[in-house]
Amino acid sequence: MPDTTRPAGVRHRSSILVTGATGNLGREVVDRLQAHGARVRSLARHRTDPRPGVESVVGDLTDPTVVRAALVGIDSVFLIWPLLDSAPAHDLIAELTAAAPRVVYLSSTAVDDQAARQSDPIVQVHADMEALLHDAGLRPAVLRSDTLASNVRGWAAQLRADDVVSGPDVTRTAVVDERDVADAAVAVLLAHHDQLDDEPYALTGPEVLGRADQVALLGAALRRRLRFQALPTGLARSRMLADGRPERLVEALIAASVCRPESNRTTDHVERLTGRPAGTFAKWAIDHAAEFS
Numbered sequence: 001m002p003d004t005t006r007p008a009g010v011r012h013r014s015s016i017l018v019t020g021a022t023g024n025l026g027r028e029v030v031d032r033l034q035a036h037g038a039r040v041r042s043l044a045r046h047r048t049d050p051r052p053g054v055e056s057v058v059g060d061l062t063d064p065t066v067v068r069a070a071l072v073g074i075d076s077v078f079l080i081w082p083l084l085d086s087a088p089a090h091d092l093i094a095e096l097t098a099a100a101p102r103v104v105y106l107s108s109t110a111v112d113d114q115a116a117r118q119s120d121p122i123v124q125v126h127a128d129m130e131a132l133l134h135d136a137g138l139r140p141a142v143l144r145s146d147t148l149a150s151n152v153r154g155w156a157a158q159l160r161a162d163d164v165v166s167g168p169d170v171t172r173t174a175v176v177d178e179r180d181v182a183d184a185a186v187a188v189l190l191a192h193h194d195q196l197d198d199e200p201y202a203l204t205g206p207e208v209l210g211r212a213d214q215v216a217l218l219g220a221a222l223r224r225r226l227r228f229q230a231l232p233t234g235l236a237r238s239r240m241l242a243d244g245r246p247e248r249l250v251e252a253l254i255a256a257s258v259c260r261p262e263s264n265r266t267t268d269h270v271e272r273l274t275g276r277p278a279g280t281f282a283k284w285a286i287d288h289a290a291e292f293s
């Protein structure tokens with residue numbers, strides 16, 4: 001794997017479009033790109049970006065007019081695809097093909113290159129997006145991320161009320177700090193093309209954790225005795241629907257809970273891209289403890 005730990009810096013003040021820029025990961029990517037002196041344009045649906053110096057485009061990734069405007073003058077795109085279906089991506093792919101920026105796509109470590117069909121809809125959409133980008137000749141740099149540590153922000157409301165986190169159990173994976181994924185993404189966005197692998201990078205944390213492990217580590221950071229309660233599928237489904245989550249998302253989350261195979265894989269790809277080993281979930285929990293009180 002080539003050395004990108006000393007990024008070329010911003011050679012000609014690159015203009016970079018960050019999609020999902022108001023999300024857990026996108027926010028971190030924007031901050032780092034700005035710190036590196038890149039010109040940053042953010043795209044999200046609901047909010048303009050309040051950060052000084054960030055140009056905002058508000059609109060939907062499925063709207064070709066929005067995407068066309070967002071791509072004007074852009075050298076590179078940090079692309080996420082937060083939908084559960086790749087079919088609405090065809091217009092986006094056409095706009096990317098016409099504008100021909102460099103594309104860095106954020107995929108999932110759960111993608112199995114040997115499988116005809118992926119384990120569940122969330123993984124399938126990432127495999128489909130990778131294929132669409134390749135087939136369009138965009139030669140994307142693909143970053144496959146493990147489960148982001150920041151997902152546990154979804155537990156904050158439960159933890160303000162109780163010492164129990166309940167929900168569907170999921171397979172154990174090497175949960176990765178979204179700040180490491182952002183650092184890796186920025187290294188790739190700012191690297192020379194010939195410094196990068198053609199193969200996807202697999203970004204993992206240093207240790208394989210289940211939900212109960214994460215809850216216990218969060219408890220240690222909060223100095224509380226917390227526990228995870230795995231809900232049976234039917235109850236998990238009805239609670240998520242009662243919380244107002246869309247039915248299709250609920251079914252995709254249930255399928256991920258039931259069908260996704262366990263992964264014991266950890267890699268050194270964060271370190272290879274950033275020059276630092278991936279951080280632990282325990283550190284993430286300490287750094288973010290205030291968000292849960």
Ligand SMILES: NC(=O)c1ccc[n+]([C@@H]2O[C@H](COP(=O)([O-])OP(=O)(O)OC[C@H]3O[C@@H](n4cnc5c(N)ncnc54)[C@H](OP(=O)(O)O)[C@@H]3O)[C@@H](O)[C@H]2O)c1
Pocket residue numbers: 019020021022023024025026043044045046047059060061062080081082083106107108109145146147148150151
């Ligand atoms: N979370 C994980 O464990 C994980 C693992 C592997 C890969 N990924 C990928 O990483 C992506 C980002 O994760 P995250 O945790 O940062 O997500 P997040 O916090 O939910 O943020 C999602 C972002 O996408 C924007 N967005 C959603 N739908 C959009 C649409 N139709 N058009 C334009 N923007 C839209 C949201 O903006 P608004 O709020 O304005 O809608 C927000 O900025 C995921 O969508 C997924 O594809 C995630």
